[in-house]
Amino acid sequence: xxxxxxxxxxxxxxxxxxxxxxxxxxxxxxxxxxxxxxxxxxxxxxxxxxxxxxxxxxxxxxxxxxxxxxxxxxxxxxxxxxxxxxxxxxxxxxxxxxxxxxxxxxxxxxxxxxxxxxxxxxxxxxxxxxxxxxxxxxxxxxxxxxxxxxxxxx
Amino acid sequence: xxxxxxxxxxxxxxxxxxxxxxxxxxxxxxxxxxxxxxxxxxxxxxxxxxxxxxxxxxxxxxxxxxxxxxxxxxxxxxxxxxxxxxxxxxxxxxxxxxxxxxxxxxxxxxxxxxxxxxxxxxxxxxxxxxxxxxxxxxxxxxxxxxxxxxxxxxxxxxxxxxx
Numbered sequence: 553x554x555x556x557x558x559x560x561x562x563x564x565x566x567x568x569x570x571x572x573x574x575x576x577x578x579x580x581x582x583x584x585x586x587x588x589x590x591x592x593x594x595x596x597x598x599x600x601x602x603x604x605x606x607x608x609x610x611x612x613x614x615x616x617x618x619x620x621x622x623x624x625x626x627x628x629x630x631x632x633x634x635x636x637x638x639x640x641x642x643x644x645x646x647x648x649x650x651x652x653x654x655x656x657x658x659x660x661x662x663x664x665x666x667x668x669x670x671x672x673x674x675x676x677x678x679x680x681x682x683x684x685x686x687x688x689x690x691x692x693x694x695x696x697x698x699x700x701x702x703x704x705x706x
Numbered sequence: 707x708x709x710x711x712x713x714x715x716x717x718x719x720x721x722x723x724x725x726x727x728x729x730x731x732x733x734x735x736x737x738x739x740x741x742x743x744x745x746x747x748x749x750x751x752x753x754x755x756x757x758x759x760x761x762x763x764x765x766x767x768x769x770x771x772x773x774x775x776x777x778x779x780x781x782x783x784x785x786x787x788x789x790x791x792x793x794x795x796x797x798x799x800x801x802x803x804x805x806x807x808x809x810x811x812x813x814x815x816x817x818x819x820x821x822x823x824x825x826x827x828x829x830x831x832x833x834x835x836x837x838x839x840x841x842x843x844x845x846x847x848x849x850x851x852x853x854x855x856x857x858x859x860x861x862x863x864x865x866x867x868x869x
Contacts, residue, residue, distance in 0.1 A: 554746040555728050557711050577709050579730055581746055589746040592835075594732050594739070596707045616707050618734035621833060623751070623798055639751050639797040640737075640833060667741075667748070667835065671707055671734050 555579050555589065558699050562691050571684050572598040572677055576695050581664070584700045590625075590665035591658060593692060597670065598677030616671035619647045619678075624655035625665035634659045639667075646682045647672070654689050661693065662700070708733045712866035716744075720854045727859070729866050737831050738817065742859065744837035750799025750806060754814040755831040758791035788815060797833075805841040809856060810834050816860050824869050 557579040564571035575596040581589035596616040624636030634656050642648050647670055655668040672678050681688070710731045718724040728743040741748060792811040799806070814832050822829055840859070841852060 554726060555713075555743065557709070557730055559709060575707065577707070577732060579728075579741065586746075590748050592730065592741055592748070594707060594709070615735040618707075618737045618739065618833075621739070621751075637798065639835075640753070665748075669732070669739055 554583065554586075555581055556699075560695060562695070571687055572673075572680060574688055574691060575599070576692060578696055578699055580696060580699050584662075587626075587664055590667060591662060591696060592667045592669075593654070593658070593696065594669040595654075595671065595688070595692060597672050597681060597688060599673030616673045618669060618671045619644060620651040621667070621669045622651040622655040623665070623667050624652075624659045626659055626663055632660075640669075644678060646685075647678060650681060650685050650688070653685075654692060657689065657693065658696065662696070710866050712862055714862055714865075716855075716858065720851045720858060727862060729862060731863075731866065733827070735830075737833055739833045740813070740835070740863075742834065742836040742840070744839050747837045747839065748835050750803070750838045751797040751833065751835045752799075752807065752810045753795045753797055753831060753833050754810050755793045755795075756791055756814070756818065756829060757793045798835075799838055803838060803841070805852065806836060806838060809836070809841060809859070812856060812860065813863065816863060820864065820869060821867055824867065 557577065559575065559577040562574045562576065564573070577594045579592040581591070583589075599616060618640065619642045620638065621640035622636055622638050624634055627633035627635055636652060636655055636659070638648065638652070651668050651670045654670075655666050658666040658668070672681070710729075710733075712727075712729040714727050714729075715724050716727055725745040728746060729740070730743075731738060731740040733739075789808075789811045792814050794807045794810050796807070810832075813834060817832055818829055840855060
């Protein structure tokens with residue numbers, strides 16, 4: 553198996569600042585050094601956790617709407633440069649900006665091509681996205697770092 | 707969003723090196739995103755939407771469209787071509803690779819006729835990220851296996867949804 557796909561739901565731990573739940577599904581290469589195998593990241597921002605079954609550890613999330621899909625890769629000749637293109641664009645600046653930023657950061661960090669798909673559960677969630685952008689980006693990158701270096705299950 | 711995955715090896719009769727096919731489909735409320743990796747590589751993207759008159763059910767019989775041309779008595783009966791109703795936009799990759807566009811329309815047809823009714827979903831556009839190494843337009847020797855590869859891919863997609 554040269555890729556594995558792992559999903560995780562991240563809930564806000566801080567009781568003072570509440571961030572909507574984030575569901576991440578990442579497909580990463582099993583060999584962290586490969587430069588040709590792209591990382592795919594799908595993020596669902598927002599949505600309620602309707603049931604939290606402690607036995608199966610499953611959470612049900614509302615259906616989310618795909619807003620933006622971005623592709624980024626390292627520049628072939630200029631080593632530190634990163635280039636990207638939106639595959640699915642949106643007129644919502646915050647969402648497009650966030651997807652683009654996350655994709656470019658991932659490529660800079662992991663040095664492989666990256667596909668980022670961002671979806672939101674409801675329109676109201678997109679308003680809180682602007683203030684929670686850094687939190688979401690940090691959590692996504694931490695997740696990919698863990699998955700790339702670690703075992704197959706989390 | 708809900709996700710489905712499958713990993714399988716291509717039989718060596720279709721592709722000699724028997725590369726691994728990885729499928730990952732994610733369902734959103736407005737789109738389906740499917741990633742088809744060959745040996746984990748991925749480099750082209752297409753968006754498929756359904757457009758055209760075939761969508762309007764009542765229109766077909768009035769316009770004289772029929773699926774089976776031989777049965778028609780009138781010489782001017784028109785044949786219905788399902789696949790032409792799919793509008794494929796290349797988002798990433800070689801625009802001259804027409805094989806991949808045909809494959810995309812076939813995948814979309816599989817979704818609309820089998821998978822979507824099975825899951826009880828509504829029809830929606832499909833975003834397909836695929837490796838262009840699956841169907842190259844050069845190299846005559848590998849043309850013979852193109853159809854076999856398509857059938858294998860469609861079968862694998864069906865298997866991913868355990869249908």
